Amino acid sequence: MRVTFTVNGRRETADDVWEGESLLYVLRERVGLPGSKNACEQGECGSCTVYLDGTPVCACLVAAGQAEGREVRTVEGLADGDRLDPVQEAFVECGAVQCGFCTPGLVVQAHDLIERVAQPSDAEIREALAGNLCRCTGYEKILDAVRLAAARKAAAS
Amino acid sequence: MTLTGSRGAAPVRAPREIAAPGTGGVGDSPLRPDGTLKVKGEFAYSSDLWIDGMLWGATLRSPHPRAKIVSIDVSEALAHPGVATVLTHEDVPGRRHFGLDHTWDQPVLAFDEVRHQGEPIALVAADHPETARRAMEKIRIEYEVLEPLTDARRAAFDPTYPQVQPRGNLARHQPVRVGDVEAAKARAEVVVSGEYRVGIQDQAFLGPESGLAVPAEDGGVDLYVATQWMHNDLKQIAPCLGLPEEKIRMTLSGVGGAFGGREDLSMQIHAAMLALRTGRPVKIVYNRYESFFGHVHRHPAEMRYEYGATRDGKILYAEVEILLDGGAYTSATMNVVGNAASLGVGPYEIPNIKIDAYGVYTNNPPCGAMRGFGAVQACFAYESMMDKLAAACGLDPVTVRQVNAASQGSELATGQVVWAPLPMAEMLQQARELPMPPPLDPADLRNLPGGASQTTHGEGVRRGVGYGVGLKNICFSEGFDDYSTARVRLEVIGGEATVLVHTAAAEVGQGLVTLEAQIARTELGVDRVVIHPADNQVGDAGSSSASRQSYMTGGAVMTACQAVREGVFALAAARLGRTYDDLSLAGGKVVSESAGVLATIEDVLGDAVVEETREYHHEPTTGMDPVTGRGDSHTQLALCVHRAVVDVDVELGLVKVVELAAVQDVGKILNRLSLEGQIHGGTAQGLGLAVMEEIVVADGKVRNPSFTDYLIPTILDMPPMRLEILENADPRAPYGLRGAGEPPTLSSTPAIVAAIRDATGLALTRVPVRPEHIAGGS
Numbered sequence: 050m051r052v053t054f055t056v057n058g059r060r061e062t063a064d065d066v067w068e069g070e071s072l073l074y075v076l077r078e079r080v081g082l083p084g085s086k087n088a089c090e091q092g093e094c095g096s097c098t099v100y101l102d103g104t105p106v107c108a109c110l111v112a113a114g115q116a117e118g119r120e121v122r123t124v125e126g127l128a129d130g131d132r133l134d135p136v137q138e139a140f141v142e143c144g145a146v147q148c149g150f151c152t153p154g155l156v157v158q159a160h161d162l163i164e165r166v167a168q169p170s171d172a173e174i175r176e177a178l179a180g181n182l183c184r185c186t187g188y189e190k191i192l193d194a195v196r197l198a199a200a201r202k203a204a205a206s
Numbered sequence: 207m208t209l210t211g212s213r214g215a216a217p218v219r220a221p222r223e224i225a226a227p228g229t230g231g232v233g234d235s236p237l238r239p240d241g242t243l244k245v246k247g248e249f250a251y252s253s254d255l256w257i258d259g260m261l262w263g264a265t266l267r268s269p270h271p272r273a274k275i276v277s278i279d280v281s282e283a284l285a286h287p288g289v290a291t292v293l294t295h296e297d298v299p300g301r302r303h304f305g306l307d308h309t310w311d312q313p314v315l316a317f318d319e320v321r322h323q324g325e326p327i328a329l330v331a332a333d334h335p336e337t338a339r340r341a342m343e344k345i346r347i348e349y350e351v352l353e354p355l356t357d358a359r360r361a362a363f364d365p366t367y368p369q370v371q372p373r374g375n376l377a378r379h380q381p382v383r384v385g386d387v388e389a390a391k392a393r394a395e396v397v398v399s400g401e402y403r404v405g406i407q408d409q410a411f412l413g414p415e416s417g418l419a420v421p422a423e424d425g426g427v428d429l430y431v432a433t434q435w436m437h438n439d440l441k442q443i444a445p446c447l448g449l450p451e452e453k454i455r456m457t458l459s460g461v462g463g464a465f466g467g468r469e470d471l472s473m474q475i476h477a478a479m480l481a482l483r484t485g486r487p488v489k490i491v492y493n494r495y496e497s498f499f500g501h502v503h504r505h506p507a508e509m510r511y512e513y514g515a516t517r518d519g520k521i522l523y524a525e526v527e528i529l530l531d532g533g534a535y536t537s538a539t540m541n542v543v544g545n546a547a548s549l550g551v552g553p554y555e556i557p558n559i560k561i562d563a564y565g566v567y568t569n570n571p572p573c574g575a576m577r578g579f580g581a582v583q584a585c586f587a588y589e590s591m592m593d594k595l596a597a598a599c600g601l602d603p604v605t606v607r608q609v610n611a612a613s614q615g616s617e618l619a620t621g622q623v624v625w626a627p628l629p630m631a632e633m634l635q636q637a638r639e640l641p642m643p644p645p646l647d648p649a650d651l652r653n654l655p656g657g658a659s660q661t662t663h664g665e666g667v668r669r670g671v672g673y674g675v676g677l678k679n680i681c682f683s684e685g686f687d688d689y690s691t692a693r694v695r696l697e698v699i700g701g702e703a704t705v706l707v708h709t710a711a712a713e714v715g716q717g718l719v720t721l722e723a724q725i726a727r728t729e730l731g732v733d734r735v736v737i738h739p740a741d742n743q744v745g746d747a748g749s750s751s752a753s754r755q756s757y758m759t760g761g762a763v764m765t766a767c768q769a770v771r772e773g774v775f776a777l778a779a780a781r782l783g784r785t786y787d788d789l790s791l792a793g794g795k796v797v798s799e800s801a802g803v804l805a806t807i808e809d810v811l812g813d814a815v816v817e818e819t820r821e822y823h824h825e826p827t828t829g830m831d832p833v834t835g836r837g838d839s840h841t842q843l844a845l846c847v848h849r850a851v852v853d854v855d856v857e858l859g860l861v862k863v864v865e866l867a868a869v870q871d872v873g874k875i876l877n878r879l880s881l882e883g884q885i886h887g888g889t890a891q892g893l894g895l896a897v898m899e900e901i902v903v904a905d906g907k908v909r910n911p912s913f914t915d916y917l918i919p920t921i922l923d924m925p926p927m928r929l930e931i932l933e934n935a936d937p938r939a940p941y942g943l944r945g946a947g948e949p950p951t952l953s954s955t956p957a958i959v960a961a962i963r964d965a966t967g968l969a970l971t972r973v974p975v976r977p978e979h980i981a982g983g984s
Contacts (some may be wrong), residue, residue, distance in 0.1 A: 067336055083219070083254035084247020088412040088462070089494040092914035096412060124247035141241035144879035147887065148715025149244030150412035150462030156245055172652055179922045182913065184412050184463050184716045186651065187886030188921040190879075 057126030073108035095181030098154035124153035139198035149187035214420035220248035221739035235879035251460035252432035253416035259610030264338035268320035271539035271906025306972035321534035324499025354569035354906035382835030385558030394514025403901035403972035413462015419481035426453025435749035458740035464714035466575030502574030507583035523558035537574030545580030589956030593872025627934035656859035666857035676952025680945030691745030692762035708738035711747035715881035729767035731791035753945025761822035769818035784903030846949035848957035859977030871945035892954030
């Protein structure tokens with residue numbers, strides 16, 4: 050089948066998509082956007098988190114056909130060219146990135162959190178990121194990064 | 207540099223040189239060179255590789271833990287549209303076995319018999335992963351299913367138990383004998399004993415096994431893989447492919463975590479076989495289910511301990527039996543047994559010791575390296591014993607540890623003398639004196655055990671505090687010639703002195719690439735550092751294991767930089783027409799202590815390129831005596847102390863870890879940000895083993911191979927951490943450093959379990975502790 054949707058503001062068409070393919074597979078293997086990661090492919094780890102019409106979803110749980118005509122924003126669509134989004138910048142600065150495989154999903158999820166809640170409490174951060182597994186960091190530096198990104202964003206607005 | 211042979215086409219998103227941002231040297235915390243790429247989703251992991259015309263490889267695995275293979279018929283699968291080839295053991299071009307250490311006992315593809323669930327039997331290459339999956343369903347294998355051999359104790363001690371594989375069932379028995387245990391038993395005023403078990407833990411790195419094999423014009427193959435030790439991979443891959451090593455060009459692609467799980471080969475030989483047969487690039491990407499079968503796990507352990515002591519808590523003897531189940535093939539079992547034996551009683555001075563550590567073969571899941579490597583299992587037991595001894599003597603847990611603590615100059619169980627600072631008693635004191643976390647506000651139910659599930663309003667919730675100490679060997683032990691290699695090149699590029707650091711060392715997330723740049727800046731006084739992709743066009747770096755890369759590859763980069771520095775001094779002398787004996791490089795300049803700044807490095811270099819390659823070896827170690835275990839088997843030892851505070855719902859058996867505090871001696875802080883990340887992450891994996899993580903096995907079969915059923919800590923499970931980092935230098939090590947990644951993984955597990963015991967009064971002799979162990983009162 051053919052699937053047409055918007056990714057990071059660009060209209061993309063994928064041909065010869067097998068009906069069983071996920072949005073994650075189409076992004077990674079057909080559209081050339083492998084930033085969203087394939088760590089569990091069953092919605093447990095959050096590493097494939099993308100925005101679908103503005104709502105964070107696990108791209109592995111969305112059938113490719115469900116994306117037809119919709120708007121997808123991936124981790125590759127957060128930075129403005131070389132200028133990182135404050136969440137991305139804070140993740141690098143705070144040491145929230147080690148192997149980095151969970152990072153794209155966490156960055157999108159944290160981006161969504163501070164869009165919704167300007168100054169989240171630690172409990173709110175933990176709750177919002179509870180669906181994103183990280184095996185390297187023990188999460189302390191991730192909390193630091195989200196706190197810093199939220200503070201910077203609040204200061205800038 | 208020259209590549210041997212002729213490469214195949216390069217994939218899209220091939221690993222490339224990365225400039226290290228910032229200016230920090232050793233002791234600073236500059237940003238990771240790969241950090242920006244990772245947050246943008248642009249870092250090329252081994253699963254992200256793509257090349258025109260590539261095929262997808264898939265692996266058919268045994269559903270049975272033990273069975274005879276009567277026949278394999280691939281004809282129907284071969285005829286499936288879209289399938290390029292199907293391969294079995296008959297198609298292995300060279301040696302049919304590989305193996306991590308010297309025991310090459312693992313078939314590339316199973317023949318005659320399968321010995322564990324998930325053992326690879328056949329390979330498919332097809333135009334789409336789904337085509338490959340469907341073709342695999344058409345491979346007909348006739349099995350004669352056999353009763354799996356799953357009893358590790360019988361495997362060790364019952365000579366009538368059938369053999370799992372031709373080597374017999376005992377991989378290694380390593381005894382340790384010190385003094386006279388029987389005589390000491392007569393003097394003991396207090397005797398405590400316990401039996402402890404550790405379940406199978408999985409590394410659960412987030413990036414499943416994956417990679418790309420590209421056939422090359424010279425009949426060789428280019429491999430883009432995620433591994434911990436490229437050169438050891440190569441030693442196994444080449445003979446199995448029947449190719450000389452120089453025809454296999456390996457490049458490290460982005461690695462999504464490792465933790466020991468990438469020491470053994472997974473898809474490397476398989477992808478290369480498919481690529482060589484089809485003449486097309488082949489990519490293999492495991493999914494999470496397959497990943498649980500695609501790598502070895504932490505050895506499960508059964509441990510029996512008996513300690514005798516004086517009434518005031520001084521241990522007189524230790525009698526220990528540690529039984530480790532390695533599964534069907536050897537992998538790292540030999541060395542895991544060695545570690546369990548030499549570190550079997552941990553960092554305590556005990557005058558009479560009898561330890562017997564065994565590693566056996568069974569048809570249970572294969573086990574090998576995981577962070578902590580044999581020391582984790584023993585640590586849970588010996589720390590549990592220390593708490594038991596404390597209770598029997600009426601001492602508090604910290605005091606009993608201090609009474610028996612090793613220190614600089616102490617003899618460990620193997621007779622090895624602790625030559626470097628080991629301020630364990632002081633570290634325990636420091637852990638004890640840290641402020642306690644306040645009681646959590648029960649008005650916010652998220653603070654309570656069970657959290658958002660709202661299983662309690664605070665009734666039945668008890669607080670507990672526990673301590674754990676872990677001693678881990680750093681670098682490879684037991685006489686292994688452990689070294690790393692670095693090539694460092696200094697030249698002027700675009701008017702700026704630029705250092706290129708090239709090693710084969712695997713960056714697996716730990717931050718080695720950051721450190722390499724820091725060392726280059728410190729040694730060469732140049733800010734601009736570029737990290738070359740890790741590949742096998744430079745000498746062996748050894749494994750990213752045993753907390754060794756800061757020490758070993760750090761040491762290699764340091765010495766190579768120092769050699770380059772000498773080259774710059776020689777150029778300076780030629781240019782200035784005189785020699786100085788007090789030169790250094792700093793701030794981009796050649797500086798004489800007596801005469802001040804002489805020239806910029808750019809001016810001295812001109813068009814010259816200074817390149818040096820150096821190997822760095824650590825102080826040699828010796829083997830362990832096969833009868834007594836005596837020997838200076840470790841080159842460095844590192845200590846971490848944990849204090850855990852928990853709240854336990856004793857009615858439902860739910861545990862909330864409230865705080866974890868760690869006191870660790872790292873010798874020298876090279877990069878605080880990375881270091882803290884290692885301690886946090888290591889601690890989290892110890893928490894996982896304490897209360898969550900276990901591969902559940904029944905009749906040799908894994909029952910929970912998914913992240914739905916194998917739970918690793920989330921951000922809700924990990925509590926805030928408090929770190930106290932000490933810097934008592936190890937004079938033998940580069941910059942005085944001590945490896946840091948593993949020790950916290952040892953000590954956090956027993957600390958948490960001790961805290962749960964403190965809260966509940968239960969014995970709790972196995973990890974992970976499950977709710978039914980608490981609510982059921984075991």
